[in-house]
Amino acid sequence: MEVKENVPNGELSTRVHVLDGPTNPMVTPLxxxxxxxxxxxxxxxxxxHxxxxxxxxxxxxxxFGGExxxxxxxxxxxxxxxNxxxxAEEISFIRESLPSSCEDGFYDYLRGIDCSDVEVYSVSEGSVVFPKVPLLRIEGPIAVVQLLETPFVNLVNYPSLVATNAARHRFVAGKSKMLLEFGLRRAQGPDxxxxASKYCYIGGFDATSNVAAGRLFGxxxxxxxxHAFVSSFMSPDEIIDKSLHSRDGSSICEDFVSLVQTWLSKIQWSNSLRGVFGETNQSELAAFMSYALAFPNTFLALVDTYDVIRSGIPNFCAVALALSDxxxxxVGIRLDSGDLAYLSCEARKFFLTIEKEFGMSGFGKMSITASNDLNEETLDALNKQGHEVDAFGIGTNLVTCYAQAALGCVFKLVEINNQPRIKLSEDVSKVSIPCKKRCYRLHGKEGYPLVDIITGEKEPSPKVGExxxxxxxxxxxxxxxxxxxRVEELLKCYWPGNSGKPREDLPPLKEIRERCIKQLEQMRPDHMRRLNxxxxxxxxxxxxxxxIHFLWLNEAPVGELQ
Amino acid sequence: MEVKENVPNGELSTRVHVLDGPTNPMVTPLxxxxxxxxxxxxxxxxxxHxxxxxxxxxxxxxxFGGExxxxxxxxxxxxxxxNxxxxAEEISFIRESLPSSCEDGFYDYLRGIDCSDVEVYSVSEGSVVFPKVPLLRIEGPIAVVQLLETPFVNLVNYPSLVATNAARHRFVAGKSKMLLEFGLRRAQGPDxxxxASKYCYIGGFDATSNVAAGRLFGxxxxxxxxHAFVSSFMSPDEIIDKSLHSRDGSSICEDFVSLVQTWLSKIQWSNSLRGVFGETNQSELAAFMSYALAFPNTFLALVDTYDVIRSGIPNFCAVALALSDxxxxxVGIRLDSGDLAYLSCEARKFFLTIEKEFGMSGFGKMSITASNDLNEETLDALNKQGHEVDAFGIGTNLVTCYAQAALGCVFKLVEINNQPRIKLSEDVSKVSIPCKKRCYRLHGKEGYPLVDIITGEKEPSPKVGExxxxxxxxxxxxxxxxxxxRVEELLKCYWPGNSGKPREDLPPLKEIRERCIKQLEQMRPDHMRRLNxxxxxxxxxxxxxxxIHFLWLNEAPVGELQ
Incomplete structure (x- = not known):
């Protein structure tokens, strides 16, 4: 998958330059x-053409109302x-789709085209970017570049939107929390x-539930x-193989079920927890024991199928203590419903009580994952209420970008045959900036980016200290x-066409993610805050x-008030 | 692509039963x-397992706040x-992803599994459906069916959401309008x-701009x-080959450019239009002429690049009149900005004036397409204002389901080993309906569906007249x-597994679309209205x-007020 070979630092020239096709094979010129x-x-x-x-x-x-x-x-x-x-099959479909009056020569032309004389200049993937500054500048024969418009906009719009959404979730959650993307089932289609998994990772998430994305992108x-796992069990009697080797392999516990039940009873009648819970749910207990027998090293239980405080947490603790023996x-618990702030604090208290009561050092630090319909607002509210959650699993709101489901990327003609073109509109925000341009980010003394500046392509570049x-x-x-x-040129040559320029390498996903995290950290805090x-x-x-203003006046018709 | 062969009516048994894999090859068991x-x-x-x-x-x-x-x-x-x-490669990735303590036998088991002993019962695709009624009932070995959860929910969620969104847009636009799906560039990823193109078509759209979808689904x-096409031209001087054969091939116009310019001048100085516009934009005029020379039979012009009334429409009319000669x-015009109600009415007036002034029968009926950030609300507002639009091109809001970007489909265990399972929740709306069930739609005298009813699988079915x-x-x-x-059983057997039951055929896309349109028409109007x-x-x-209530009481812990 990776476009770059693992080569010693600096030896750029030896990197592999053959590129695989798009991740999704449905991304074709059609x-x-x-x-x-x-x-x-x-x-x-x-x-x-x-x-x-x-x-x-x-x-x-x-x-998302951000900046x-x-x-x-x-x-x-x-x-x-x-690629x-x-x-030939695609061309014959195009022929069927166009009027029969279209001439054959066109299809011969289509047969011959590729992107060898197209040049693409782009901001580096994972960069923090702003409105109006070109993310990509695409140059080439107009008929070919026109065909690229829709796929390029499609391939940038959602990735940028969802990476931004992920970054915003990370901002609210804070650096210390683990963020898990759990959105596959609610995403807009398989890819x-x-x-979502790929671009949320770029935006600062730590992991995904999506196995296909794990395999494709590492x-x-x-x-x-x-919950289905929990409710698929009836009672501990179902468990047939009750034996579990100790972690170091030195001994075997022949009846893990009894060991857990002994612990459950110890907890129930302990000085500090007496009266907190009565009989816990037995199908839940059976499920937890089964899961622990399957994954003794990574036991994490979903504790809200029946009742978090009176069943899920005591059952979890009994199993965790037996494992500890x-x-x-x-590893910890997951909460998927209810008042997450309250329940996470209660769970923490319970764990700390166990730590104290049974001298189980570290038990109080048990990890708490929360995952019920979370978004920026609920994370923010949890922070304000105070909570004990260590990891957030976020799905629907993250991957569908529920708060704003589309980014409005556009693809505008700015020059043809060296003639600048401007697209006017009665809405000033929709007027395009004409000409082939260069873009720079100017950094100030404190290291923050101060401003992005767009210049004509042939203007001298801004200079440090000037x-x-x-x-x-x-x-x-x-x-x-x-x-x-510091002056940073934003558009770099990622596809040189016939220009003879060197081509920027496509970095591996981890580097893109690191760039994103680093650039976000470098921004002045007032640009990043959620409110205003x-x-x-x-x-x-x-x-x-x-x-721009000379062209604008030239192109705009003079109105007549009537 | 089509799963069904074209066979004479009724000969179901001869239909092909080999199914292609999912449209997107990325849809794998991972x-x-x-x-x-x-x-x-x-x-x-x-x-x-x-x-x-x-x-x-x-x-x-x-x-979408609907019912x-x-x-x-x-x-x-x-x-x-x-499929x-x-x-083997997928299994070795799973092995890498699970703890090394997992036993080899499991991977042997994975190697052997398929869906031959899974049964799937489903509502027919394109049906109008309601909350809580199972859309699919999936039966099989728990470990296998569990693996299907995420892909099934993913494959149903967005398609159902966007088809519903399309149906809602159709409802507001009315039957007589042409609805075009233009969303590819803003969609959440390539597929x-x-x-979106496929499922908007099911929901009642007429066509798409998406060539890949046209090819895949017909x-x-x-x-x-x-607009880029328009602004890529400078002036009519650029046009080199100015000749155009007449439609019947009987004659040739050597200078179509002059013919258009003559018409433009006739319009400008006509009795009814004198003073309406001055000099029109020449790059736009050149673009329209070029487009007409390329597509004389299907000339449709985007008229809002410069000024709809003072440039776009006069330019279009001049070209249309020259073509008419x-x-x-x-075919008509497209408006992509501004006040669509006003501009479409002005355009219609202009066309009617041309019809009258130049005796051009039918010119007033020229088609008007509108396409600027449309959604249910703007269509509704246009209806209220009065407009002359014949066709709507709808993109972002339609395909990203901007008003509500996700449907919350869930996949709940309702029975295991013939034992019913219920998922409780403090939120009543989240309690699942246990047991393997049958679902019926009961129709009343007027033909409207009256109610859906869910019964236990072994209960006798509701009877007509009883x-x-x-x-x-x-x-x-x-x-x-x-x-x-009338009693309609909703869940049909689409994948019989080893049950020996006959398998329902998967109908072609057009039949699904027709079912959808027909079922929507049969609904009682008060369920369909936008407001309340x-x-x-x-x-x-x-x-x-x-x-349900016996199980509920059995499962729910008795609280203790403190």
């Missing part, structure tokens, strides 16, 4: 809108174009699930058992001088500003 | 949560289990897009051109006698009611 093919035909018919066009892919507004976005999906875009080629996997250390004017692209009164302490975050500034150079 | 494998191991270790379990797949609440849901995703579930088999395709009939008591499953005071005029719809009643038999 995964596009029909109008890309009708336009390609019209370009071809007009003899315009070879004209060199530049398109920017960007979004206009950060999602930042994580860029993701680049590797899949590059794999897609690296872009229409098969909605697989994509993401750590987590999972224990469900044999040298095993139980004052530069940064202008709001559409508001003439908003401008500021900046003296950058400060917008990060995106600007254009003075020269580009003037040019 | 597309599941890790805990399904850890549970499978624990069942195996306890010798319980062969125990016969019955699970119900259902949802608890209709989406109905469309069931979709069945075909993919059946294709999945028809369910773990490969979020492909799934869904009609639509698409013309984008050559015997071609233009009074039956229908009880709310959890509210003892809610009950009603019903005398059904009446809930459709879902009930249980008296016998099942008593049994």
């Amino acid at each position: 995964l596009t809108d029909l109008y890309q093919f009708t336009m390609a035909y019209a370009y071809w018919k007009a003899g315009k 070879h004209e060199r066009a530049v398109f920017d892919l960007y979004f206009r507004k950060n999602p 930042y976005t994580i860029f993701a999906g680049l590797e899949e875009c590059i794999r897609f174009i690296a 872009f080629k229409l098969t 909605g699930g697989i994509g 993401i750590p996997l987590r999972g224990t058992h469900s 044999l040298g095993y250390k139980a 004052r530069i004017l940064c202008r709001h692209p559409f508001n003439e009164s908003k401008r500021a001088y900046v003296v950058p302490q 975050p400060t917008p990060y500034k995106v600007s254009v150079s003075g020269k580009l500003y003037d040019f | 597309l599941t949560d890790l805990y399904q494998f850890t549970m499978a191991y624990a069942y195996w270790k306890a010798g319980k 062969h125990e016969r379990a019955v699970f119900d797949l259902y949802f608890r609440k209709n989406p 109905y849901t469309i069931f979709a995703g069945l075909e993919e579930c059946i294709r999945f289990i028809a 369910f088999k773990l490969t 979020g897009g492909i799934g 869904i009609p395709l639509r698409g013309t051109h984008s 050559l015997g071609y009939k233009a 009074r039956i008591l229908c009880r709310h499953p959890f509210n003892e005071s809610k009950r009603a006698y019903v005398v059904p005029q 719809p009446t809930p459709y009643k879902v009930s249980v038999s008296g016998k099942l009611y008593d049994f």
Whole structure:
């Protein structure tokens, strides 16, 4: 899977440059809108298909009411174009789908196209990004680049959205908590699930329940058992093989069931816990014992099938204590319903009581996982209430991006045949920034990024220590001088086409994840806070500003008040 | 693709019974949560893996604030289990993912499993369905059925959600409008897009822009051109080949560009339109002419790149009139921004004026497509304002189910070894209905469905003309006698396993779509309205009611007030 070979540090040149196709084999050149093919035909018919066009892919507004976005999906875009080629069968389907009047020469043309003369410049995957700044700049023959629009936007939109969502969940949960992505069953389709697992990992999650994603991407996997497992048992009498070797193999416990029952009774009648619970649920107890016999080293129990305090936790503790007798250390519990703040605190108290009562050092630190319909708001509320949860399993709200289910990435023509193009709109936020451009992030003294600036492609780049004017692209009164302490060029060449430029390597997933986490840490805190975050500034150079407004006036019709 | 052969009516027995795998090749037995494998191991270790379990797949609440849901995703579930088999490579990945203490025998067991002894009973795909009634009942060895949980829920959740969303959009738009699904670029991943196209078609959409979906499922395709196409042109001078044959091939127009320009000038200075517009945008005019030269039979122009009224529509009309001179009939326009109600009415007026002024019969009926961020609410608002739109292109809000991005399907154990199981919860709406069950829809005199009733599997089925008591499953005071005029059994055998029962055929997509449209039409209107719809009643038999509550009391711990 990995695009990069494991090579000694620095020896970039020896890396493998053959790219696999997209993760999902359904990502083919037909995964596009029909109008890309009708336009390609019209370009071809007009003899315009070879004209060199530049398109920017960007979004206009950060999602989830925040002021930042994580860029993701680049590797899949590059794999897609690296393998872009229409098969004979695909071409004959296109022929069926277009009017019969379309000329044969077009299909010969389609047979020949690939992305060898397309260039793709992109922000690095896992970067923190902002509205209006191109995430990708795609240059090439207009008919070919047009065909890439839909798949590129599709391959960037959801990955960036869900990675951002994951980053926001991480922000609220805090660094010390374990975050588990549990969303596969509620995701929007099978690769909605697989994509969610991959891009939530980039955004700062620690593991997933999704086995396919674990296999495809090497993401750590987590999972224990469900309510069905618990209710599939009737009573401890069902357990036939009751024996369990001690952890070091030195002894064998012939009747683990009795050992657990002895512990349960000890807990029940202990000084500190007497009266806390009566008879616990026996099907639950049987399930826990069975699970422990299967996984004595990694015993983690879902304790809310019947009653957390009066059944689940005592049953869990009895099994954990029996395991402890044999040298095993139980992992902890999962809560999947009810008042998670309250229940986690009660569970912690129970564990601490056991630690004290039975001198079980460390028992109080038993891990508590919570997992019921969690989202940013509920995590925030839990923090405010106070809780004892160590790990959060988050599904539906995370993977479907329930709070905002789409990111509005667009793909706009900004230049053709070296002529700049602008897309006007009555809504200023929808006016595109014309020209082939370069983008920089300017960092200040404290190391924070200060502002992103977009310039014309041929303008000199901003220099460290030199004052530069940064202008709001559409508001003439908003401008500021900046003296950058570090200048970072954002768009790098990930697909050089025929330009002869070196190609940036696609880093492995872990590196992307590390970049994301690091960049998030470097942001000024007021951009990151959940309530009323400060917008990060995106600007254009003075020269580009003037040019945008010259074009705008040129293109816009003069109205007539009536 | 189609599972069914084209065979003469009634000859069911000759139909092909070999099923292809899932549409997305990423849907493999590993597309599941890790805990399904850890549970499978624990069942195996306890010798319980062969125990016969019955699970119900259902949802608890209709989406989008409505009172109905469309069931979709069945075909993919059946294709999945028809091909369910773990490969050696998959098994070795599972081995790596589980603790090393897991015994080898388990992997031998995994090597042998398939779904030949699983039975699946299901509501027909495309049916109107309601909360609590099982959509699927899955029976089989508990370890195997457990592995199916995650993929089944994934394969049903989003398809049912998006089909419902499509049906709701159709309901607001009305039967006479053309509905086009344009969501691929904003969908949650590549097969979020492909799934959206398929399931929106089931829910009543007419066509998609998604070429891959058109090819996979035979869904009609639509698409013309984008703003980029318009702004890629500079002026009519660019057009080199200006000739166009007349439609019947009898003559050739050597300079279509001049013909259009002549028409533009005629419109501009006509009695009725003088002063409405001045100079139109020339790059737009060039784009329209080029598009018409490429597609003279299917000319449809996006008219809002510069100014709809003062440029787009006059330019379109000039090209349409020139085409008309050559015997071609233009299709119409698309509006993608601004006040769609107002602009569509203005466009209609313009077309009618052209019809009258130039005696162009039918020109006033030119098709108007609208496509800017539409959803149920905006369609409703357009209806209230009055509009002249003939076709709606709907993307983001439709395919991402922006208004509610997930359906909460669950998969609950209801019986094991012929013993009923109930999942309790402090939230009554989350208590599961135990036992292997049958489900019926009872229709009344007017043909409307009256109520769904769930009974124990061995209870006699409701009979036409015979009074039956229908009880709310959890509210003892809610009950009603019903005398059904038609009794429809909802769960049919789509995968017989070893039961020897005949297998229901998987119908082609068009039949599923027709069932959906027909069932929606048969519903009582008050269940369907957008504002405060009446809930459709879902009930249980008296016998099942008593049994649920007997189990409930048995399982629930008695509380102690302190």
